[in-house]
Amino acid sequence: MKFNQQLEQLLKTLSQFTDAEGELLKQNVKHSAEKFDPELIKLLLNDPDSKAHFFDEIDTATIFNYRKFIDYIDDKNFLIDSYTKFSNKVGLTLSNKHIQQINEVVLSFPFKDCVLEGGQSKDDEKRKEIFFNEVLAKDEINRLLNKKVITSAKKYTQNGVSDKVNFNRNENGLIKDNLIIKGNNLLALHTLKSNFAGKVKLIYIDPPYNTGNDSFNYNDNFNHSTWLTFMKNRLEVARDLLSEDGVIFVQCDDNEQAYLKVLMDEIFERECFIEVITVVNNPRGRDYGGVANMHEFITIFGKTSNYRIHHLVDAKKEFPFKDKTSGFEIRELRNRNTKFNNKNRPNLCYPFYLNTKKQDVNGFYEISLNENKGWVKVMPLISQGIQTVWRWGKEKSQNNMNINICGKAMQENGKYQIIEKYRKKTRMARSVWWDKEVNSERGTLHLKKLFENKVFDNPKPEETLNRVIEMATKKGDIVLDYHLGSGTTCAVAHKMGRQYIGIEQMDYIEDIAVKRMQKVIGTTVRKDGELLDSVAFDGGGISKSVEWQGGGEFIYFELDKYNQKYIDKLNAIKQGHGTAKTIEQLYDEITKHAFLNYDVESEKLLASKKDFEKLSLTNQLEFLFSILNKNQLYKNLAEIDDKDLTVDEKTKHLNNDFYHE
Numbered sequence: 001m002k003f004n005q006q007l008e009q010l011l012k013t014l015s016q017f018t019d020a021e022g023e024l025l026k027q028n029v030k031h032s033a034e035k036f037d038p039e040l041i042k043l044l045l046n047d048p049d050s051k052a053h054f055f056d057e058i059d060t061a062t063i064f065n066y067r068k069f070i071d072y073i074d075d076k077n078f079l080i081d082s083y084t085k086f087s088n089k090v091g092l093t094l095s096n097k098h099i100q101q102i103n104e105v106v107l108s109f110p111f112k113d114c115v116l117e118g119g120q121s122k123d124d125e126k127r128k129e130i131f132f133n134e135v136l137a138k139d140e141i142n143r144l145l146n147k148k149v150i151t152s153a154k155k156y157t158q159n160g161v162s163d164k165v166n167f168n169r170n171e172n173g174l175i176k177d178n179l180i181i182k183g184n185n186l187l188a189l190h191t192l193k194s195n196f197a198g199k200v201k202l203i204y205i206d207p208p209y210n211t212g213n214d215s216f217n218y219n220d221n222f223n224h225s226t227w228l229t230f231m232k233n234r235l236e237v238a239r240d241l242l243s244e245d246g247v248i249f250v251q252c253d254d255n256e257q258a259y260l261k262v263l264m265d266e267i268f269e270r271e272c273f274i275e276v277i278t279v280v281n282n283p284r285g286r287d288y289g290g291v292a293n294m295h296e297f298i299t300i301f302g303k304t305s306n307y308r309i310h311h312l313v314d315a316k317k318e319f320p321f322k323d324k325t326s327g328f329e330i331r332e333l334r335n336r337n338t339k340f341n342n343k344n345r346p347n348l349c350y351p352f353y354l355n356t357k358k359q360d361v362n363g364f365y366e367i368s369l370n371e372n373k374g375w376v377k378v379m380p381l382i383s384q385g386i387q388t389v390w391r392w393g394k395e396k397s398q399n400n401m402n403i404n405i406c407g408k409a410m411q412e413n414g415k416y417q418i419i420e421k422y423r424k425k426t427r428m429a430r431s432v433w434w435d436k437e438v439n440s441e442r443g444t445l446h447l448k449k450l451f452e453n454k455v456f457d458n459p460k461p462e463e464t465l466n467r468v469i470e471m472a473t474k475k476g477d478i479v480l481d482y483h484l485g486s487g488t489t490c491a492v493a494h495k496m497g498r499q500y501i502g503i504e505q506m507d508y509i510e511d512i513a514v515k516r517m518q519k520v521i522g523t524t525v526r527k528d529g530e531l532l533d534s535v536a537f538d539g540g541g542i543s544k545s546v547e548w549q550g551g552g553e554f555i556y557f558e559l560d561k562y563n564q565k566y567i568d569k570l571n572a573i574k575q576g577h578g579t580a581k582t583i584e585q586l587y588d589e590i591t592k593h594a595f596l597n598y599d600v601e602s603e604k605l606l607a608s609k610k611d612f613e614k615l616s617l618t619n620q621l622e623f624l625f626s627i628l629n630k631n632q633l634y635k636n637l638a639e640i641d642d643k644d645l646t647v648d649e650k651t652k653h654l655n656n657d658f659y660h661e
Contacts (some may be wrong), residue, residue, distance in 0.1 A: 003049060005080055007144050010047055014039065026073055042071075046380055047167040107262040109225040116299060117140050117630065118227045130630050131229070140631050145190045148183070149560035149635040150658055151651050155637045156514070158522055167657050174199060174384075175658075178552070180490060180502045180514060183559030185482040187634055189237045191559065193661055196501070200241045202249040202475035203488055204468050207231065227256060228263060234482065235267050240305040240416030241480065247274065247472045250299045251460070257297045268301040274309065275300050280434040281466065285592055287290050298468070304538050309471050312429050353377055380428045436465035446540045447486055450519060455512055456486040462541030465492040473498055487513030491520050491541065495548045514556055557654075562645065564633040567625070574621055578611075583620055587612055590624055594642070595632035 008024055011017050017028050032040040041064050044050040054069045055062050072078060114131035119516060132141045149362025153165040168176045181188050210227040220535050238248060248268070252260055257276075265273065277298040324509050351373040355369050368375070436442070438522075441463035465488050469491065471481060475497040481489035484502035490513065493500035504513055519538040542548070561568070566586070573583055590596075591605045605627075636647050639653060 003053070006047075006049060007072075007078075014043060029073055030070050030452070033069050035619045036064065036066065054485050055650050058331075059622050063283065103353060105262065107228070107259060109228050111225055111229045112232065114229055115144065115186075116226065117144060117184065118230050118233075132631075143256065143636065144188065146186055147194060147637040147659065148190070148191045148653055149637055149640055149645070149647060149651065150181075150557045151647075151654070153557035153559040153654050155553060155555050156518060156521060156523055158551055160523060165654060165657075167555070168323055169660075173660060176339050176499060177441070178490070178494065178554035179557070180484070180487075180504075180509070180517065180556045182504060182509045182556070182633065185503045186234055186560060187238070188505075189234060190240065192501065193237065193240060196478070196480075196540065197240050198243055199478055200480045200501075201243055201246050202472040203238050203242060203246070203251075203480045203482075204251075204465065204578070205481055205483045206251045206485060207240075207252050207483045209255050224256075224259075228259060230265065231260065231262060235264065238480075238482070239267060239303060244304050245306045245308045246303045247307045247309065247528070248303075249468050251279070251296055252299070253293070255301065261299055264301050268303065272302045272305060272307070274298075274302055274307060275431055277429075278432045278434075279305075279438050280432065281438055281440040283434065283439065294529040298513055310431070310474070312467060312470055333352055429467065433464070435468070437461065438467075441488075441617075447516075448540060449540060450516065451512075456508075457607065459486040459653060461489045462488055462492050462495075463549050465489055466496070466542045466545075469493055469496055469498060479487065484509065486515050487516040490554070491516055491538070494520050494552055494554070495542055497548050502552075510556075517554055520548075520550070521554075560647070560651070562632050562635045563595055563628045563630070566590050566628060567633070570621055570624055573617075580617070583617065583624075584609075584613065587620075587624065592627065595629045595644075596627050597629050600627045 010020065012024055016032075017025055017026055031041070044054055045062070051062075054065055054072070057063075057064050097529050111131045113134050115137075116131055117135065119300055134141060153163065155162045156166050170176050208227075210223065227244045230487075235248075235250075242248065250264070251261060258476055261276065263275075277300065278295050279298060280295045282294045285294050312399075353371050354377075355368075355372070355375050357374070369379070438461060440458055440461065442463065443459040444454070446462065447456055447459045473479060477494040477498055477502045479489065481500070482503040484504035485489065485506075487502060488502045490502040494517065502513060516538070522538075539548075550617065566589070569586055571587070572578060587609060588606075596602060612623070615623065635647065637655060638649050639645055641654060
């Protein structure tokens with residue numbers, strides 16, 4: 001028997017690889033190979049010819065060459081005599097494979113195979129970004145994504161702020177502190193991997209929507225593809241941080257939502273898609289012509305198919321009575337439709353039988369839909385309407401036979417009141433959120449009241465994040481937001497008893513997110529025992545519904561800047577904060593201490609300072625921007641002992657503690 005036929009017969013021994021007619025399902029085989037399915041690997045290993053063909057022996061290890069296996073399955077000569085092969089012979093091809101053999105839908109865009117650092121730190125800042133190709137610039141990418149030095153750590157508690165920071169860990173060595181991080185979010189995410197890979201239960205992000213009017217001010221000529229590259233780089237590392245039952249929620253508008261869904265299909269896999277929630281945050285719409293935009297979207301994926309979504313607590317639903325022992329509640333079942341009775345709608349009226357001799361400690365009698373000796377027959381004179389519990393008597397509901405009845409209800413007019421099984425105050429989340437709680441104005445008004453001024457455009461209301469966190473987590477789970485903005489995610493997670501990590505690279509993080517969290521905690525600032533300042537306690541948002549009383553703590557730190565600090569100074573001069581003397585001083589500082597591009601010699605720069613001084617301010621700025629190595633914006637942990645980085649001993653101790661090294 002030829003190897004092709006031998007392999008085909010071997011694969012057909014697994015039922016998941018064949019259809020109803022016994023034909024081999026090549027896509028199922030490929031999918032199993034890509035997933036390193038143990039059953040497939042065991043099957044191939046036990047066949048000597050398959051083992052010799054698709055496995056490599058390296059020292060004492062046997063390695064499955066899944067790419068070789070998949071290429072063989074896709075090859076035009078495999079299954080050449082089968083009907084499947086015949087139907088594939090004529091048709092379009094892509095990369096030497098028939099279209100019919102390819103089941104993926106792929107989003108293609110310029111720079112997809114690149115890494116975009118995305119280092120904007122101000123809303124009004126436009127940057128000319130470098131796209132590092134994953135193949136051509138592998139070394140640069142590795143250096144860019146290496147763990148970074150962290151610095152400027154502070155701990156915030158109700159008693160004030162301290163620069164004495166030690167990280168708390170659980171018995172497994174996992175950091176249990178709440179963290180707020182300032183720095184480029186792509187680099188911060190990679191910095192977190194050593195501590196939190198596979199540990200985050202929920203990621204929620206509200207990234208720039210790329211509307212042309214938001215904070216995404218990159219590369220005007222390729223704005224759409226740049227946004228997709230920006231998102232792809234970050235979503236890939238975000239997936240690594242999620243736990244196996246973790247979920248990610250990404251909020252955006254319809255400007256990029258369709259592309260985002262396809263991109264996330266690729267990264268998280270289509271079968272891990274959960275739902276797209278429509279959030280009606282502007283129910284009044286707009287006054288000008290066309291179709292009024294009233295909503296945004298939250299796209300939800302699980303890391304795997306083992307994701308966990310909880311029911312939402314329904315605060316509006318109040319039950320009149322519940323008995324914790326029996327698990328039943330009393331319902332007042334009044335007749336809501338008097339035209340229904342046992343004469344004209346007998347199918348709605350069922351007798352049941354009451355055991356008056358058996359009553360539990362809660363006053364409940366046992367009942368049955370079957371007649372038993374000595375039991376009392378109970379028949380309602382008039383049906384309870386369309387919602388009547390008598391419908392439980394139907395055959396399809398026989399599993400509900402063991403219902404109970406409350407003895408106290410028998411005292412009124414000699415009638416019995418039915419008792420339904422107790423239901424918790426929860427409900428499944430709906431795919432459309434349309435109520436006052438998710439209205440965008442709530443977030444704006446809350447933040448404006450908190451800071452006594454408008455400090456942030458379009459902050460999300462705490463109620464929206466409350467639903468998201470309630471759906472995806474339980475107390476103690478880790479929540480991550482790497483587009484922290486005004487800090488809503490951290491504020492809600494803190495009030496709900498979740499551990500959280502917030503990342504923001506914009507300069508306003510300390511003025512908005514950190515100060516907001518101080519208000520959530522209720523921080524007081526003291527010096528030598530004297531009260532210097534008391535932060536107004538945040539009683540808004542969800543504080544009342546969760547009975548928030550303040551307390552808790554968080555640690556704030558920054559990624560340690562290298563060339564980024566020089567870029568910040570150049571941007572300050574560009575915005576008018578500096579003089580000719582300032583830029584001359586900066587020229588000396590950059591020449592002597594910055595990490596310059598490899599083709600730039602600092603000695604020649606120092607000798608050419610007079611030529612530099614003759615340039616216009618615009619050209620001076622452009623020149624200094626151009627010589628700075630954009631791959632060295634932050635200090636790499638691996639180089640923490642390099643004298644040129646000037647990292648002090650306190651910062652080194654902080655990093656040893658954080659990285660547990």
